[in-house]
Amino acid sequence: MQNPADTAATGSAPDAAPEVRATPSYYLHAILDNAVPLFLVLLVWEGVARLKIIHPALFPTVTEIFSKMWELTIEGIFLRDVAYSLARLLLSVLFAIVFGTLCGLLMGTNRWVEKIIIPPMNFFLAIPGIAIFPIVILWFGLTEKAIVFTLAFEASLSIMLNTWGGVKSVDISLINAGRALGASGQALFYKVLFPASLPSIITGYRQGFSRAWRILVAGEMLASIGSGIGFRIFEARAFLASDVMYAGVIIIGVLGFLLERVALRSLEIFTVQRWGMLRRL
Amino acid sequence: MSQPKLLVRNLRKVFHIEDGFGRTSSITAIENVTLEVMEGEFVTIIGPSGCGKSTLLMILAGLYEKTSGDVLLDGAPINKPGLDRGVVFQEFALFPWLTVWNNISFGLKMKGIPSSEHDRIIRHYLKMVKLEDFAKIYPHRLSGGMKQRVGIARALAYSPELLLMDEPFGALDAQTRTNLQQMLVEIWLETRKTILFVTHSVREAVYLSDRIVVLGCRPSQVRTILEVQLPRPRHRLSESFLRYEEELEELIAQEPSEACMETGTPSI
Numbered sequence: 001m002q003n004p005a006d007t008a009a010t011g012s013a014p015d016a017a018p019e020v021r022a023t024p025s026y027y028l029h030a031i032l033d034n035a036v037p038l039f040l041v042l043l044v045w046e047g048v049a050r051l052k053i054i055h056p057a058l059f060p061t062v063t064e065i066f067s068k069m070w071e072l073t074i075e076g077i078f079l080r081d082v083a084y085s086l087a088r089l090l091l092s093v094l095f096a097i098v099f100g101t102l103c104g105l106l107m108g109t110n111r112w113v114e115k116i117i118i119p120p121m122n123f124f125l126a127i128p129g130i131a132i133f134p135i136v137i138l139w140f141g142l143t144e145k146a147i148v149f150t151l152a153f154e155a156s157l158s159i160m161l162n163t164w165g166g167v168k169s170v171d172i173s174l175i176n177a178g179r180a181l182g183a184s185g186q187a188l189f190y191k192v193l194f195p196a197s198l199p200s201i202i203t204g205y206r207q208g209f210s211r212a213w214r215i216l217v218a219g220e221m222l223a224s225i226g227s228g229i230g231f232r233i234f235e236a237r238a239f240l241a242s243d244v245m246y247a248g249v250i251i252i253g254v255l256g257f258l259l260e261r262v263a264l265r266s267l268e269i270f271t272v273q274r275w276g277m278l279r280r281l
Numbered sequence: 282m283s284q285p286k287l288l289v290r291n292l293r294k295v296f297h298i299e300d301g302f303g304r305t306s307s308i309t310a311i312e313n314v315t316l317e318v319m320e321g322e323f324v325t326i327i328g329p330s331g332c333g334k335s336t337l338l339m340i341l342a343g344l345y346e347k348t349s350g351d352v353l354l355d356g357a358p359i360n361k362p363g364l365d366r367g368v369v370f371q372e373f374a375l376f377p378w379l380t381v382w383n384n385i386s387f388g389l390k391m392k393g394i395p396s397s398e399h400d401r402i403i404r405h406y407l408k409m410v411k412l413e414d415f416a417k418i419y420p421h422r423l424s425g426g427m428k429q430r431v432g433i434a435r436a437l438a439y440s441p442e443l444l445l446m447d448e449p450f451g452a453l454d455a456q457t458r459t460n461l462q463q464m465l466v467e468i469w470l471e472t473r474k475t476i477l478f479v480t481h482s483v484r485e486a487v488y489l490s491d492r493i494v495v496l497g498c499r500p501s502q503v504r505t506i507l508e509v510q511l512p513r514p515r516h517r518l519s520e521s522f523l524r525y526e527e528e529l530e531e532l533i534a535q536e537p538s539e540a541c542m543e544t545g546t547p548s549i
Contacts, residue, residue, distance in 0.1 A: 171374075173370055173372045173374040174374055174376065176339075176342075176344050176368075176370065176374065177368070177370060177374035177375075177376070178376075179343075179344060179362040180342055180343075180344065180362050180366070180367075180368040180436075181364070181387050181388045181391055181435070181439075182362070182363070182364045182388060182391030182392060182439075183387075183391055184362070187391070191387070192376070195376070195378040196376075196378075198378070271378070272378075274419065275377040275378045275419050275421065276377055276419060276420070276421025276422070277377050277378070277421075
């Protein structure tokens with residue numbers, strides 16, 4: 001109990017403590033914990049690049065990269081790219097969440113659906129989304145649809161697998177309690193099975209997001225669709241604009257990181273972690 | 282005392298277990314059990330582990346299907362779970378995503394009790410289990426004893442006809458266990474619920490019950506029924522209490538525990 005941030009973080013006080021709220025210094029700590037190691041990496045990078053051991057065109061300094069990033073940001077190019085990439089990602093993950101969660105829940109509750117879906121699910125899981133991309137392009141052409149379809153394909157399988165696993169592993173005593181308390185059929189499903197499997201479902205969403213994010217960049221490169229971070233990097237290659245390429249890669253990393261840490265991690269903190277269904281280390 | 286509240290007649294339960302490689306085996310969990318519970322009575326089922334006492338309770342809860350025989354609550358057959366019974370589980374089985382308050386209101390909602398009354402009812406039962414200050418807490422913050430108190434309040438809140446308790450204090454330490462037994466007796470004296478309680482603790486059975494049903498195994502059936510004629514509150518160290526304990530101990534010991542082990546072994 002040395003430090004208020006610690007108390008907030010571990011949520012100790014086993015018995016009486018009511019709702020635990022994060023203090024401002026908790027957020028400060030959270031940001032610092034993540035930022036300091038990254039800053040050190042950038043520092044080393046800057047040093048190495050300035051030594052010019054590697055040709056500057058291949059390995060520009062951090063300052064060059066960031067000034068390029070800034071330049072392209074105020075010109076609006078990067079903002080546009082990010083907006084496009086995120087729009088594609090969100091749209092496809094949305095499809096994947098609806099489809100994957102529904103399928104997973106059905107599989108977890110219906111024996112026949114489970115039997116029918118498992119073999120194709122495992123088959124498709126073995127295929128990297130990018131492998132079907134050329135085929136998808138044949139269907140949809142070099143369009144947004146092709147990208148969104150591929151991403152949704154990729155993400156929905158992860159979500160489906162995790163949701164199904166989550167429902168299957170719900171503690172039988174919780175199901176019994178739900179039934180004893182008068183829940184059956186749909187009520188049992190919404191009031192017990194779904195919340196009880198939420199830890200795995202959220203894991204599925206995280207996996208779905210990160211898999212889709214990876215495919216997105218590759219898809220934008222292949223589809224050469226005129227916008228998007230992946231496209232920007234690919235195009236910069238043609239002009240040997242290595243600073244643009246590095247800037248693009250950094251943006252991809254930062255965005256993916258923020259999606260995970262801010263969006264999905266928050267979802268977890270406000271649900272399963274608050275309920276103690278997820279252990280805090 | 283005319284009609285029993287709960288009547289179990291010639292109950293038999295055979296489990297068919299698939300071992301995952303396409304082979305199935307059968308285990309007879311309950312051979313032939315007949316027993317009656319009167320309105321407002323506190324009856325405990327005791328027996329060596331593996332004698333099918335929990336299975337019996339799960340059938341009464343409607344969570345397991347019986348193989349044959351009759352189970353009647355107020356003359357109506359039990360064949361599925363229902364809100365005329367409250368169940369308290371050994372593993373507490375509280376919903377971690379609901380606060381203490383919402384865990385208790387779950388059954389009220391399912392029973393369709395008007396929400397204007399929830400507040401009064403939940404407060405009443407929280408007070409009964411002495412958890413008034415913990416309404417907004419999520420279960421994972423509670424100690425084992427507190428969790429089970431929520432479990433009891435949750436099962437009582439929608440006023441079931443019969444309270445089924447499956448080794449509810451089995452997972453608790455001795456001290457907490459004693460406290461909860463005392464609390465349960467107080468609750469029972471206040472509400473006069475019909476309670477069917479499963480345990481393997483002799484002392485617990487003598488402390489709580491009006492009657493103790495001793496189950497034996499191979500074939501698993503009622504061996505004896507012991508009536509405990511002690512006034513409440515009971516004192517665990519009084520001479521008469523210890524005599525009952527001894528008597529019950531002997532009744533259970535007559536059953537060689539290896540017999541139960543054999544029942545538990547699947548034969549393919």
